[in-house]
Amino acid sequence: METSVAQPGTSEATSERRGDCYQQLRNEIVSGRFHPNERLIEADLARRLSAGRSAIRAAFVRLDQEGLVVLEPNRGARVRLVSDREALEIEEVRVVLEQLIVRHAAQRASAVDLRDLRRSIDEMRRRLDEGNPMGYSELNAEFHQRIWRIADHETAARLLANLKSQSLRFQYRTILRPGRTEQSLREHERILEALAARDPNGSEDAMREHLSGVVETLRWAIEAQRHQPIWLPR
Amino acid sequence: METSVAQPGTSEATSERRGDCYQQLRNEIVSGRFHPNERLIEADLARRLSAGRSAIRAAFVRLDQEGLVVLEPNRGARVRLVSDREALEIEEVRVVLEQLIVRHAAQRASAVDLRDLRRSIDEMRRRLDEGNPMGYSELNAEFHQRIWRIADHETAARLLANLKSQSLRFQYRTILRPGRTEQSLREHERILEALAARDPNGSEDAMREHLSGVVETLRWAIEAQRHQPIWLPR
DNA sequence: GTCTCCCCGATTGTGGACAATATTCTGCAT
DNA sequence: ATGCAGAATATTGTCCACAATCGGGGAGAC
Numbered sequence: 001m002e003t004s005v006a007q008p009g010t011s012e013a014t015s016e017r018r019g020d021c022y023q024q025l026r027n028e029i030v031s032g033r034f035h036p037n038e039r040l041i042e043a044d045l046a047r048r049l050s051a052g053r054s055a056i057r058a059a060f061v062r063l064d065q066e067g068l069v070v071l072e073p074n075r076g077a078r079v080r081l082v083s084d085r086e087a088l089e090i091e092e093v094r095v096v097l098e099q100l101i102v103r104h105a106a107q108r109a110s111a112v113d114l115r116d117l118r119r120s121i122d123e124m125r126r127r128l129d130e131g132n133p134m135g136y137s138e139l140n141a142e143f144h145q146r147i148w149r150i151a152d153h154e155t156a157a158r159l160l161a162n163l164k165s166q167s168l169r170f171q172y173r174t175i176l177r178p179g180r181t182e183q184s185l186r187e188h189e190r191i192l193e194a195l196a197a198r199d200p201n202g203s204e205d206a207m208r209e210h211l212s213g214v215v216e217t218l219r220w221a222i223e224a225q226r227h228q229p230i231w232l233p234r
Numbered sequence: 235m236e237t238s239v240a241q242p243g244t245s246e247a248t249s250e251r252r253g254d255c256y257q258q259l260r261n262e263i264v265s266g267r268f269h270p271n272e273r274l275i276e277a278d279l280a281r282r283l284s285a286g287r288s289a290i291r292a293a294f295v296r297l298d299q300e301g302l303v304v305l306e307p308n309r310g311a312r313v314r315l316v317s318d319r320e321a322l323e324i325e326e327v328r329v330v331l332e333q334l335i336v337r338h339a340a341q342r343a344s345a346v347d348l349r350d351l352r353r354s355i356d357e358m359r360r361r362l363d364e365g366n367p368m369g370y371s372e373l374n375a376e377f378h379q380r381i382w383r384i385a386d387h388e389t390a391a392r393l394l395a396n397l398k399s400q401s402l403r404f405q406y407r408t409i410l411r412p413g414r415t416e417q418s419l420r421e422h423e424r425i426l427e428a429l430a431a432r433d434p435n436g437s438e439d440a441m442r443e444h445l446s447g448v449v450e451t452l453r454w455a456i457e458a459q460r461h462q463p464i465w466l467p468r
Numbered sequence: 469g470t471c472t473c474c475c476c477g478a479t480t481g482t483g484g485a486c487a488a489t490a491t492t493c494t495g496c497a498t
Numbered sequence: 499a500t501g502c503a504g505a506a507t508a509t510t511g512t513c514c515a516c517a518a519t520c521g522g523g524g525a526g527a528c
């Protein structure tokens with residue numbers, strides 16, 4: 001899976017030089033390589049990525065604006081800790097944006113679009129039956145991103161991509177909930193049906209249903225964690 | 235009116251030094267001081283704002299990530315032109331975010347919150363009766379931002395603030411539509427009623443109604459402009 | 469006239485040097 | 499041991515010089 005969706009400052013030239021070290025840092029952060037609140041030292045990173053301090057600095061500014069790191073004057077950058085509350089907020093926003101997008105998609109989906117979505121779902125079913133739920137998360141992301149592409153709503157898609165990168169470290173929790181994947185699959189089916197029927201309202205409802213589930217799951221996970229803390233920040 | 239709403243990298247220290255030149259540039263851009271697509275030259279701005287080129291550069295990166303300028307490798311920064319289509323997209327996203335926010339607000343509004351909103355509306359009515367529609371836009375913005383504060387939903391508020399700054403140059407068009415202000419006022423009344431009734435669904439509906447109007451108006455304005463172009467990009 | 473190529477001024481990209489500031493360490497008094 | 503002051507180190511902030519690259523304009527061919 002990749003988190004790379006079109007972003008404002010990211011040109012798509014083949015031998016892109018600028019976004020390079022930004023992308024690299026970004027990936028390392030969203031994939032959880034750094035601890036929350038871990039301090040990021042310009043010189044270290046510059047050496048490790050074999051880039052100048054200027055580049056690292058620019059990347060920091062961007063990541064700060066994006067909400068992935070916090071940049072304090074004279075104190076450098078640390079990876080931003082997203083609170084439980086904020087994670088919920090992010091999911092809430094995600095729900096309404098996905099609704100907006102799926103509504104557009106319902107008005108624009110072509111036959112081949114629908115066929116591709118069908119295939120995505122079939123593949124998910126296959127993996128699930130194989131007892132291989134590990135790839136499910138990737139396929140899930142793919143399914144949604146396919147819808148983004150169909151909707152052709154750059155603004156919403158961009159915001160969603162940003163939000164997603166922020167909430168990434170929470171997402172794995174929602175996956176692990178027992179019995180969730182089976183239900184998720186059914187919800188995907190419903191979304192596809194509504195899209196195939198070119199039904200904007202139906203699609204929107206199906207998407208809301210689907211993602212409200214995710215929000216509830218997240219709420220549940222956070223609650224569970226609160227009563228059995230694994231890791232205490234010092 | 236101010237566009238300054240809490241933003242990721244913007245600390246609120248009194249003698250803030252860093253965001254300084256970023257804020258200044260940002261204001262100049264959203265207030266329409268530069269033409270769309272106008273090129274921004276580092277050295278010039280550095281002299282004019284009496285800052286180093288590094289600071290300007292950092293500001294550019296931030297503005298690029300925010301979508302206010304576009305930053306091309308080796309070609310510097312130009313202020314980003316938001317296409318008609320994108321303006322519509324932005325408004326669409328704005329609608330759903332405002333719905334989300336007002337829903338939260340309905341669950342949290344206190345008596346004094348409601349009183350403040352009441353006052354905002356009364357003031358709008360007063361100005362309108364005075365035949366002073368010029369201040370209306372500011373009051374309108376104030377009304378909405380008050381709701382943001384009540385909802386206490388940082389994530390959505392941050393995104394809305396960003397979107398708003400991007401669409402600012404379109405907004406004035408929606409204001410000028412004849413008879414619009416009167417209707418807008420009635421819609422505000424409906425929103426307040428629903429909030430006072432602590433009715434999330436009702437608030438959401440009222441807000442959707444209100445802002446769909448704005449979207450339609452915008453669509454109308456764009457259509458009108460298309461048939462009577464004032465300015466042709468070369 | 470106009471098209472192409474090349475050169476030059478203008479502008480951006482990058483690294484280093486140094487100043488400003490924060491953080492850690494050390495020694496000392498209690 | 500503990501806490502504190504101040505030195506020592508580490509890190510960030512800023513400026514500057516120079517390299518890399520771009521855009522425009524002019525010379526020349528047709």
